[in-house]
Amino acid sequence: MKKILEQISRRRFMGLISGATAFFSAGRFLPLSHQSLSSTGMALAASYPDYDIADLKSDNPHGGQLVAHALKREGVKYLFGLCGGHINPIFDGCLDEDIEVIGTRHEQAAAHMAEAWSLTTGQMGVCAVTAGPGLTDAITGVANAYENRVPMLILGGHSDVKDNDIGSLQDINQINLFESITKWARICHKTDRIPEYIATAYRHALSGRPGPVYLELPQDILRAKVSKSGVKFPKNYRTLEKPSGSSRALKAAVDIIEQSKRPLIIAGAGCRFSEAGEVLAAFAEHRGIPVITRGGGRGIIPDSHPLSLGPSCGIWGPIGIADTVILLGSRLNFQLGYGKYFSKSAKIIQVDTDSTNIGFNRGADLGIVGDIKLVLEELKEKIPENPDRQWVRRCKKRVEATEKWMHGRAQFEGTPIHPKKLAESVRDVAGGEASYVVDGGWVSMWGGETLPAERPGECIGVQTGPMGTLGVGLPYALAMKMAHPDRPVILFTGDGSFGFNAVEIDTAVRYKIPIVCVVANDQAWGMIKSAQWYHYGPDRLVGVDLGLVRYDKWVESFGGHGEFVENPSEIKPAIERALKSGKPACVNVLVRTAPHRM
Numbered sequence: 001m002k003k004i005l006e007q008i009s010r011r012r013f014m015g016l017i018s019g020a021t022a023f024f025s026a027g028r029f030l031p032l033s034h035q036s037l038s039s040t041g042m043a044l045a046a047s048y049p050d051y052d053i054a055d056l057k058s059d060n061p062h063g064g065q066l067v068a069h070a071l072k073r074e075g076v077k078y079l080f081g082l083c084g085g086h087i088n089p090i091f092d093g094c095l096d097e098d099i100e101v102i103g104t105r106h107e108q109a110a111a112h113m114a115e116a117w118s119l120t121t122g123q124m125g126v127c128a129v130t131a132g133p134g135l136t137d138a139i140t141g142v143a144n145a146y147e148n149r150v151p152m153l154i155l156g157g158h159s160d161v162k163d164n165d166i167g168s169l170q171d172i173n174q175i176n177l178f179e180s181i182t183k184w185a186r187i188c189h190k191t192d193r194i195p196e197y198i199a200t201a202y203r204h205a206l207s208g209r210p211g212p213v214y215l216e217l218p219q220d221i222l223r224a225k226v227s228k229s230g231v232k233f234p235k236n237y238r239t240l241e242k243p244s245g246s247s248r249a250l251k252a253a254v255d256i257i258e259q260s261k262r263p264l265i266i267a268g269a270g271c272r273f274s275e276a277g278e279v280l281a282a283f284a285e286h287r288g289i290p291v292i293t294r295g296g297g298r299g300i301i302p303d304s305h306p307l308s309l310g311p312s313c314g315i316w317g318p319i320g321i322a323d324t325v326i327l328l329g330s331r332l333n334f335q336l337g338y339g340k341y342f343s344k345s346a347k348i349i350q351v352d353t354d355s356t357n358i359g360f361n362r363g364a365d366l367g368i369v370g371d372i373k374l375v376l377e378e379l380k381e382k383i384p385e386n387p388d389r390q391w392v393r394r395c396k397k398r399v400e401a402t403e404k405w406m407h408g409r410a411q412f413e414g415t416p417i418h419p420k421k422l423a424e425s426v427r428d429v430a431g432g433e434a435s436y437v438v439d440g441g442w443v444s445m446w447g448g449e450t451l452p453a454e455r456p457g458e459c460i461g462v463q464t465g466p467m468g469t470l471g472v473g474l475p476y477a478l479a480m481k482m483a484h485p486d487r488p489v490i491l492f493t494g495d496g497s498f499g500f501n502a503v504e505i506d507t508a509v510r511y512k513i514p515i516v517c518v519v520a521n522d523q524a525w526g527m528i529k530s531a532q533w534y535h536y537g538p539d540r541l542v543g544v545d546l547g548l549v550r551y552d553k554w555v556e557s558f559g560g561h562g563e564f565v566e567n568p569s570e571i572k573p574a575i576e577r578a579l580k581s582g583k584p585a586c587v588n589v590l591v592r593t594a595p596h597r598m
Helices: 002-009 063-073 085-097 107-121 133-148 174-179 191-206 219-223 247-259 269-273 277-287 313-321 334-339 372-382 390-410 419-433 442-448 473-483 495-500 502-510 526-536 551-557 568-581
Strands: 035-038 041-044 078-081 100-103 125-129 152-158 184-187 212-218 263-267 291-293 324-328 347-352 366-369 435-439 459-461 489-494 516-521 561-565 585-590
Touching: 063 085, 063 191, 063 219, 078 085, 078 107, 085 100, 085 125, 085 152, 085 212, 085 219, 100 502, 107 125, 107 133, 107 152, 107 459, 107 473, 125 133, 133 152, 133 174, 133 212, 152 174, 152 191, 152 219, 174 184, 174 212, 184 191, 191 212, 191 219, 212 219, 247 324, 247 347, 247 366, 247 372, 263 277, 263 313, 269 277, 269 372, 277 372, 291 313, 313 390, 347 372, 419 442, 419 489, 419 516, 419 568, 435 442, 435 473, 442 459, 442 489, 442 526, 459 473, 473 489, 473 495, 473 502, 473 516, 489 495, 495 502, 495 516, 502 551, 516 551, 516 568, 551 561, 551 585, 561 568, 568 585
Parallel strands: 078 100, 078 125, 125 152, 152 212, 184 212, 263 291, 263 324, 324 347, 347 366, 435 459, 435 489, 489 516, 516 585, 561 585
Antiparallel strands: 035 041
16 A cells, blocks of 8 residues: 555646546537536536527627627627737627626636636636737647547637738737647638537537637638628537447446446546436445546545545555446546556446547456446446445545555644645535635645545546646636635645736636635645655755745735635634635645655
């Protein structure tokens, strides 16, 4: 156990399992405007009217108005972006459709907010950014969504078509930049075809393996006006039919599970996006199988569920002795040790809508290509009930033993405060009613293994996928709070990661989004400092120290609430005051840099 934990801790940006794999709803043809996703998964509801061309307010709309109208038909409530001359018509069109534009201070944050909106609500997030540096600023956010397999739409401005390749302002080849980090990237060259292109973008983003898509709109195409009578908005342009596993594969799965003595379920983002939560819980209860949720699948069944093994690093114990591992919408990347920590004799059953995920890094004894919810429903019907919970109790004991061992090593008393002590204090104050975002290197370990996930899409962050993208925290938290305004939203972040998008506190203040940022401030790039210390020695540390920065004062300067904490006894009262302030808040806590061996 000790050896395994030390091997795991060496991996860069301790995270959780990778992004989304199945973004389907019920089996019929509908535009997304008829979909509304609850916090517990995907459900159909007529939340938005199916806007027709007749609803356009102008008889001669410009391209930006067509964009906004097409987005309204898809149920879009917010457009994340940063204003720029090339996309002014889109912003103008949003006024007619009552789509609120959330203006960020940096395009990277706009892309992260669009991704987080998809993650936390299930409805596809949309961002719009201007040409040239606006697009290049957004690339990190788009790449993160691509690796997390999260659907989102990026609308990119561009110089006039007539000015291509003659040195006009911000005229670069943007399509080439986005083709490798999106599922689909196109340029619309005719104003009256804008609705068609947006419909196609949605179809590609939501079909099969979900992911981001990019639509480029030159500013002369956006400015141009067309006759309303000559514009067509597509209908019935994508299927929401779900694929199901074959009867042969399902029978083979039943045979393997019935023979298993120590089965284990690992649920990833594919479970969340196939609305599998209730079915997963019912199947696990039916067979008495413990469940680990990872990455985008966190919260698909609550951490408080009797069969959940929670977020603890103690999960590696059960993983190592399970004789059957049922992977649901999960890839065996570095966040699951490439499958190397499973027993060599363990049977692997992998269920995914994307067949390329099956057998990735470790061969699957059985691969089922199908929607996870449908597959689990079929399996529950075909397999006998097993009331025995002895294996579950064994797993729980191993997890608890590892937690106790970790506590013993962490040396919680004294100052500077240990970051795990801080994470546990946050959990004790905010509890399961809050939603959480985790951002940072070591922080992703302490927070990701401590903070609870009681609902799908409400414990997300750097650990959601394999990119390890620092700086997602503040934009993610803003989008999450907008999606769940009545729920406390806590950002648990390192000082280095907070700095990436710290200016978005201004966005929080301007739009009155009262999140609480708890900064674990070790005055360094802690994970990298630990790695340098471990590999080269304490006298050979380079480029890793940040010094004491009063992030609490930074937040106060924008009109938010600030707290500065040095002693363990001050943590909980400071968090409680921040939550009660009703403002965007920062609790800046001095912590130790936990070295490689804690």
